[in-house]
Amino acid sequence: xxxxxxHDRPEPADDEADDGHPRVSHLxxxxxxxxxxxxxxxxxxxxxLAQTVxxxxxxxxxxxxxxxxxSVPVLLALAEGLGIGLADLFGGPAASMExxxxxxxxxxxxxxxxxxxxxxxxxxxxxxLPGIQIRLVRMRAEPGCTFPKPVQFDGFxxxxxxxxxLVMQIGERRYHLRPGDSLTYRGEVPHEIVDMPSGPLEVxxxxxxxxxxxxxxxxxxxxxxxxx
Numbered sequence: 001x002x003x004x005x006x007h008d009r010p011e012p013a014d015d016e017a018d019d020g021h022p023r024v025s026h027l028x029x030x031x032x033x034x035x036x037x038x039x040x041x042x043x044x045x046x047x048x049l050a051q052t053v054x055x056x057x058x059x060x061x062x063x064x065x066x067x068x069x070x071s072v073p074v075l076l077a078l079a080e081g082l083g084i085g086l087a088d089l090f091g092g093p094a095a096s097m098e099x100x101x102x103x104x105x106x107x108x109x110x111x112x113x114x115x116x117x118x119x120x121x122x123x124x125x126x127x128x129l130p131g132i133q134i135r136l137v138r139m140r141a142e143p144g145c146t147f148p149k150p151v152q153f154d155g156f157x158x159x160x161x162x163x164x165x166l167v168m169q170i171g172e173r174r175y176h177l178r179p180g181d182s183l184t185y186r187g188e189v190p191h192e193i194v195d196m197p198s199g200p201l202e203v204x205x206x207x208x209x210x211x212x213x214x215x216x217x218x219x220x221x222x223x224x225x226x227x228x
Contacts, residue, residue, distance in 0.1 A: 136207075
């Protein structure tokens with residue numbers, strides 16, 4: 001199957017594709033992760049898939065690194081080239097039972113954290129279940145960074161400190177976490193990071209939110225610590 005390549009018609013730039021909407025950014029990162037997972041699961045090289053679809057290897061690389069959102073014809077060609085359904089590329093019900101592999105160094109960097117401000121958040125894995133979506137993220141923060149104001153959402157957090165220290169404000173109480181400490185709390189309670197006594201900081205966090213509430217990753221966590 002031959003479709004229009006990126007040389008025939010340029011794909012929109014990253015900011016144009018997102019149009020400022022966080023849900024589009026989430027879809028782009030989900031597509032990148034699942035596309036790479038399906039390709040590696042089938043032991044297909046990037047060159048082979050790109051040739052099958054009719055796009056350049058460079059464009060496929062941009063899609064798999066979440067730099068570009070492909071056009072609908074390219075999406076259909078990618079699914080056909082991998083022998084899967086279109087829903088499988090976006091983590092739909094047909095894809096929920098398949099293992100999802102994220103190689104070291106290939107974790108998508110999520111918007112919301114700003115490396116220039118000393119914060120970086122990467123997505124390590126996701127799981128969709130009826131009525132709830134869960135994801136594992138890693139936050140790295142440098143001393144002196146500024147954290148957003150507290151927020152609330154229908155869901156939960158489980159934080160585990162790998163290195164450094166942080167002070168969490170959960171409702172009216174404060175918790176001082178050190179390496180090896182974990183903290184589990186409901187998202188409905190106002191929460192925020194108020195201090196980093198020592199750094200740099202590295203935290204593994206499990207985030208879950210109720211999809212039945214009409215929330216999406218761009219809404220529920222934004223402002224908590226920069227994780228969208």
